[in-house]
Amino acid sequence: MYKVxxxxxxxxxxxxxxxxxxxxxxxxxxLIVVNSVMNGFSTKLRDRLHGxxxxxxxxxxxxxxxxxxxxxxxxxxxxxxxAKNIESxxxxxxxxxxxxxxxxxxxxxxxxxxxxxxxxxxxxxxGFSEFLTQPDRKAKPSFDLSPDAKARQAKNHVMxxxxxxxxxxxxxxxxxxxxxxxxxxPHEPHGLIxxxxxxxxxxxxxxxxxxxxxxxxxxxxxxxxxxxxxxQKLSPVVDRFAVADYFRSEMSEYDSMYVFVPIxxxxxxxxxxxxVTSILVRLKNFDEAPxxxxxxxxxxxxxxxxxxxxxxxxxALLAAIRVEKGxxxxxxxxxxxxxxxxxxxxxxxxxxxxxRDIGIxxxxxxxxxxxxxxxxxxxxxxxxxxxxxxxxxxLAITHNINEIESFIGGLTGQELFPRDIYYxxxxxxxxxxxxxxxxxxxxxxxxxxxxxxPAFRAASxxxxxxxRYE
Amino acid sequence: MNDxxxxxxxxxxxxxxxxxxxxxxxxxxxxxxxxxNGLKKAYRKHTLSVPVLHGVNLNVDPGEFxxxxxxxxxxxxxxxxxxxxxxxxxxxxIEFEGRRIDNLPTSQRDKIRNEAFGxxxxxxxxxxxxxxxxxxxxxxxxxxxxxxxxxxxxxAVTRAQELLERVGLGHRIDHxxxxxxxxxxxxxxxxxxxxxxxxLLLADEPTGNLDDESGADVIRLLRTLNREEGLTILMxxxxxxxxxxxxxxxxxxxxxxxxxELHPAA
Numbered sequence: 016m017y018k019v020x021x022x023x024x025x026x027x028x029x030x031x032x033x034x035x036x037x038x039x040x041x042x043x044x045x046l047i048v049v050n051s052v053m054n055g056f057s058t059k060l061r062d063r064l065h066g067x068x069x070x071x072x073x074x075x076x077x078x079x080x081x082x083x084x085x086x087x088x089x090x091x092x093x094x095x096x097x098a099k100n101i102e103s104x105x106x107x108x109x110x111x112x113x114x115x116x117x118x119x120x121x122x123x124x125x126x127x128x129x130x131x132x133x134x135x136x137x138x139x140x141x142g143f144s145e146f147l148t149q150p151d152r153k154a155k156p157s158f159d160l161s162p163d164a165k166a167r168q169a170k171n172h173v174m175x176x177x178x179x180x181x182x183x184x185x186x187x188x189x190x191x192x193x194x195x196x197x198x199x200x201p202h203e204p205h206g207l208i209x210x211x212x213x214x215x216x217x218x219x220x221x222x223x224x225x226x227x228x229x230x231x232x233x234x235x236x237x238x239x240x241x242x243x244x245x246x247q248k249l250s251p252v253v254d255r256f257a258v259a260d261y262f263r264s265e266m267s268e269y270d271s272m273y274v275f276v277p278i279x280x281x282x283x284x285x286x287x288x289x290x291v292t293s294i295l296v297r298l299k300n301f302d303e304a305p306x307x308x309x310x311x312x313x314x315x316x317x318x319x320x321x322x323x324x325x326x327x328x329x330x331a332l333l334a335a336i337r338v339e340k341g342x343x344x345x346x347x348x349x350x351x352x353x354x355x356x357x358x359x360x361x362x363x364x365x366x367x368x369x370x371r372d373i374g375i376x377x378x379x380x381x382x383x384x385x386x387x388x389x390x391x392x393x394x395x396x397x398x399x400x401x402x403x404x405x406x407x408x409x410l411a412i413t414h415n416i417n418e419i420e421s422f423i424g425g426l427t428g429q430e431l432f433p434r435d436i437y438y439x440x441x442x443x444x445x446x447x448x449x450x451x452x453x454x455x456x457x458x459x460x461x462x463x464x465x466x467x468x469p470a471f472r473a474a475s476x477x478x479x480x481x482x483r484y485e
Numbered sequence: 486m487n488d489x490x491x492x493x494x495x496x497x498x499x500x501x502x503x504x505x506x507x508x509x510x511x512x513x514x515x516x517x518x519x520x521x522n523g524l525k526k527a528y529r530k531h532t533l534s535v536p537v538l539h540g541v542n543l544n545v546d547p548g549e550f551x552x553x554x555x556x557x558x559x560x561x562x563x564x565x566x567x568x569x570x571x572x573x574x575x576x577x578x579i580e581f582e583g584r585r586i587d588n589l590p591t592s593q594r595d596k597i598r599n600e601a602f603g604x605x606x607x608x609x610x611x612x613x614x615x616x617x618x619x620x621x622x623x624x625x626x627x628x629x630x631x632x633x634x635x636x637x638x639x640x641a642v643t644r645a646q647e648l649l650e651r652v653g654l655g656h657r658i659d660h661x662x663x664x665x666x667x668x669x670x671x672x673x674x675x676x677x678x679x680x681x682x683x684x685l686l687l688a689d690e691p692t693g694n695l696d697d698e699s700g701a702d703v704i705r706l707l708r709t710l711n712r713e714e715g716l717t718i719l720m721x722x723x724x725x726x727x728x729x730x731x732x733x734x735x736x737x738x739x740x741x742x743x744x745x746e747l748h749p750a751a
Contacts, residue, residue: 016629016630016631016634019631020615020619020626021612021615024614024615027614372612372613374610375612376623376627377571377598378569378598378604379598379624379627380596380597380599381595381627382595383591385627478572
């Protein structure tokens with residue numbers, strides 16, 4: 016009982032102990048915040064990747080794609096196991112392309128990934144319609160231009176229509192009627208859905224307090240020229256499209272690269288009728304993915320396609336995230352290790368300071384182990400209090416991280432979380448209770464481990480020498 | 486107040502910690518509670534050996550109040566520490582209540598220090614973080630496990646309060662040592678030494694750090710405990726004045742007992 020009493024009294028009366036508690040607290044809080052933010056990023060990234068890639072991808076080996084996706088999908092759905100597990104499928108045709116548009120009469124050229132889709136089936140697979148910016152289109156995805164976009168398109172191409180500002184020349188009534196002009200219909204370009212970051216510039220100076228502002232370079236209805244390749248000889252083909260909507264997935268890589276166009280039009284443009292480069296598959300339950308992949312491989316055994324889950328397809332990236340998180344955790348645990356050395360130093364001082372007390376306790380019959388337990392218990396108590404405060408602090412910071420970020424950003428004038436990297440509106444966080452528990456257990460163990468040496472030293476003190484210690 | 490100290494086990498047949506006592510069938514009238522035979526001790530620093538005790542012989546009878554005097558460096562404190570099992574002797578033996586104790590394992594030595602001996606030091610040696618009451622209760626807390634302590638806590642607190650009353654500190658039980666005078670701290674230390682009802686009280690210069698009046702108070706208390714309750718006391722001092730109240734004076738010089746003097750009138 017005296018051990019508990021002395022641990023508590025030492026905790027209350029020794030300000031040096033507060034330093035240990037603060038070190039453990041800061042270490043634990045840092046680990047919780049960093050882990051939560053990394054988990055948030057990782058979860059959001061996984062969600063985005065998963066959404067954009069669907070559950071399973073049946074992919075051609077090259078950009079020439081494979082023939083007759085409808086027949087393949089029919090074959091797949093003919094299999095009872097696959098039919099039971101597959102929710103929907105969407106063929107896509109993907110190719111690199113160059114995109115050009117004019118902003119204030121200055122041409123801008125970008126390289127893009129041109130993706131031909133059928134908006135309805137692509138929306139059913141998921142990871143598409145929810146990232147469109149116009150509410151109507153989210154509900155009913157299409158490449159049709161809105162009335163406003165059509166009006167802008169018409170305004171942009173006023174020269175294409177029959178001029179009205181020339182006076183009609185007087186005609187000779189006796190003359191034979193002039194031949195009818197060939198039927199002229201203004202070319203109505205296909206709509207496309209363009210990545211948000213392609214159609215917008217970021218202006219860091221426009222906003223206040225470190226906020227960035229998006230400046231729209233392409234309005235709905237504006238023209239874009241797309242050049243890609245066609246046929247066996249990869250001949251360049253060009254077409255004009257009009258912006259129908261923007262695609263904003265908050266994933267920089269996709270928002271700055273992806274341009275969606277109608278799949279049938281892209282097939283015509285590339286002279287590859289009825290060929291696609293991949294079929295996206297959405298499952299009813301992702302847990303069934305390994306079984307479905309195996310069965311798909313059997314069904315499509317002789318086809319020039321590869322079947323992968325989204326995780327397999329993004330394996331390198333996901334592995335990189337895991338490794339990054341693991342290394343970061345090791346580095347951060349070193350912070351608690353530093354706190355541990357603080358505990359070691361401070362405990363050594365406290366043991367020196369308490370040498371006489373240790374002599375008294377031994378004279379009164381306390382055993383070596385009993386004295387050791389006081390200092391181990393003290394380390395445990397410091398670790399526990401530090402962890403408790405650190406957890407509270409870490410959770411509070413995690414909960415308010417965006418407010419803290421904007422406050423610090425306001426103070427320093429430096430944006431801590433550049434939103435154009437991820438296009439996340441907020442810093443994503445995800446607190447894993449098990450992770451918090453592991454951090455706490457680790458920190459307490461480190462606190463106890465670093466108090467072992469001073470505790471052992473205290474236990475080994477000769478009582479007579481300890482009593483004479485000044 | 487008669488139960489504040491235990492009657493020595495040698496007279497009651499109470500066994501030592503962890504040992505059983507054979508019934509004494511002889512008819513020896515008084516058996517010494519403490520017997521020290523040829524005790525030697527030297528302190529070593531590297532290859533240098535500094536002998537302190539050269540073979541001390543000493544017997545203390547139950548209920549006796551013995552004072553040991555000697556000049557600084559005569560080995561009187563070392564002798565007390567060896568008897569109190571705070572240090573290990575080089576040779577010779579120490580018997581307590583008929584049993585040799587200097588060669589016992591550490592755990593049994595700890596237990597004897599806790600249960601059979603009471604210590605009073607020159608510098609009081611109270612724990613500064615604890616109140617007077619907690620300091621007095623400390624030996625009981627050390628001796629009992631958490632469960633045993635919780636069960637006996639009520640009785641222990643009552644007894645500690647009685648002891649503090651007895652030493653005149655009933656009104657200062659919640660005071661920390663820094664709030665007490667030297668005399669009060671020493672009386673608290675005395676109450677702490679008595680809480681386990683020790684069979685031998687070892688006092689190392691108990692008045693060495695006190696003014697005359699406070700010192701006299703402490704000696705009076707010791708004498709009362711010795712006379713009224715038969716507490717065996719072994720006291721080390723260099724103050725000859727206070728030895729007058731003790732039953733016997735043992736003079737130590739250069740690590741040997743050189744003289745013994747009985748004070749029958751004390």
